[in-house]
Amino acid sequence: MAAVTLDVRGVAVRRGGRLVVDGVSFQGRQGELLAIMGASGSGKTTVLRSVAGLEPLASGAIDVGGVTLAAGRTLASVGRRTLHRSVGIVFQFHHLFSHMTAIDNVALAPVHALGQPRAAVVDRARALLDELGVGGRAAAMPHELSGGEAQRVAIARALAVDPVVLLMDEPTASLDRARRDDLATTLSALAAQGRTVVIATHDETFARAVAHRTLLMEDGRVVAGG
């Protein structure tokens, strides 16, 4: 069986005194494509954000990329860098840096967070954009991109540090049917490369079609799968 790359154990996240994620546990393995399903407000986005280190945990722990995130613990800068090298996230609204071209968005983290030489990073960023079919939009500003293009640039940005875990929030939200099929192909290919891909989605059809395994969340808890 493939190695466990992501281990979420009894994670709870509190927001404004309310538990929005309450005792969620699951594992992700190398090459696995996992879908977390649930209605809006069920807590699936918060789970992804917790794995990406963007939410402080109220309890529980997450092991990912050799780093353990736990309640009451803030990562030192080395730990943070290791975490972000291991986990990439694509937000629902992409959050591309609005003042940079597509390729600068992709090159930012390797150059500045990892300190890699710019020329090599730019070459790799261009290759990534080509691979995702948006090589021709490298010089475009985010506001000039269509929803689908912006999503692929955001995937390239997340992949630029070569993470073992790729998280995607509501990946089908901004796509038409044809683009959805393209995305399914892309995600399957990424999983086939050995990455763990976790998507959060309320699009059951897409989830069932593309995922190896699905979890269903309701009111902050996993009610099926896991």
Place this chain on the structure above:
Amino acid sequence: MRAIACFVLACSGAVVVSAQTAGELRWGGDAEGGAPFVEADPQDPARVIGFDVEVAEILARGLGRTPRFLQVGFTSLDPAAARGDFDIGLSGIEDSAARRARLSVTIPYYEFREILTVRASDRQRYRTLADLRGRRVATLGATLAYDILLAAAAEHGLVVVTYEDDVHPYSDLALGRVDAVVLDAVLADRGVRRNAGLVNQDADLGVGYYVGVLAPEQSALRDRVNGILREAMRDGRLESVFRRWEMWNEDQPRLYARLLAGDDVDLQRISPGSTDTWEAARRYFPALLQAALITLILSCAAMALAVVTGGLIAAGRVYGPRPLQAALTIYVEVVRGTPLLLQLFVLYFGLAPFVQLPAVIAALLGLGLNYSAYESEIYRGALQAVPQGQLDAARALGLSDRQALVLVRGPQAFRLALAPMTNDFVALLKDSSLVSVITVVELTKQTSIFAANIGSWVVPGALCAALYLVLSLPLARWARRLEKRWQQ
């Protein structure tokens, strides 16, 4: 600010005109000029005292009216007289060809000499203007003394420093900020009395006369006033006024004798003193250009200081620990909540006993620190307006807080801040005119000197406005283009 003062003045003038009663002689003067001219009575600040007050009383009695004082800023006396805001202006106003050309001017009622004041230790070194090559010499703008100094600047290479009042030239001389003061003997005597270690040199640099000014169409009233003044010269009433104020000397009886014999006085013609506006405009234009350059350089440097300091303050208020945030909030509120004019006075005159900042540095600091408070608020708002998603993305990519600020949040905030910053720069460009109160001659000050010299604001005002627009319009255009490029 001067514009506002003029506006208020115009309004109050209008009210006064409508409320005017035939039994009043409305006379305009500047109580800020102080004793012995016109000053608020220390016993009763609602009253004014001074020799000009007593001259006004003599005139009012002669006309069968009661005198009523109107406060008018010294540099606004001429235009206010021309507009008819008061019947006559009396406030140590100097006789000049330009004044006579634009206004009805009375016969002189006092003769004064322009003299040189220096520090006692320089008594031997600086005896005449020729000894002051390369030195800073102070005076009041738009006076005979100013014209004398301008001529001396051309001839002897001294540096003219103009003040808006007649108190600070002497205090700055005592502090060593300037090396000499040229003003009339009345002011010089007072300056030497108030500041230890100053002496007046004996040599006369020029002779001038105090007169009253009336609207040009008031020549009939002017002629009646002249009759009353001659009467008061003849019967010794003027003499007793000037004796009371310890200003009587042997020059006055000679002047009175000449005037009673029907002679006029010779007006000192130092500068080319032409009253032709266009000729004067040509003559003043290089000085206006130079002043515009000073305005531009000072504004750019002050804005740079404001941007850097404002950026640091904003970063401190957004990222800093609570005590720092509190301290910076207090700084911003104090600086924003007090007038820039007051801050300039404090920096230049208030701090002088402890640290003597050169005028340009004080101006730069005053403008820069004042605007830094406004800039910091713009940046703070802009930093907080950067969407949380952008910050999440920066964090998720492993950027440190510092990198996120420098690479993502800062540049995006800058784009949001650009429009209000441009606005502030244009405002600063115009606010820089306030630094004239601490002796920096920038565009507005040079314009007011020009206007006072030719006795009209029309051409100088238009030239000045054109120069300000030339300075600010390209910047606004550039900012608009940049904004367009960044538009999303």
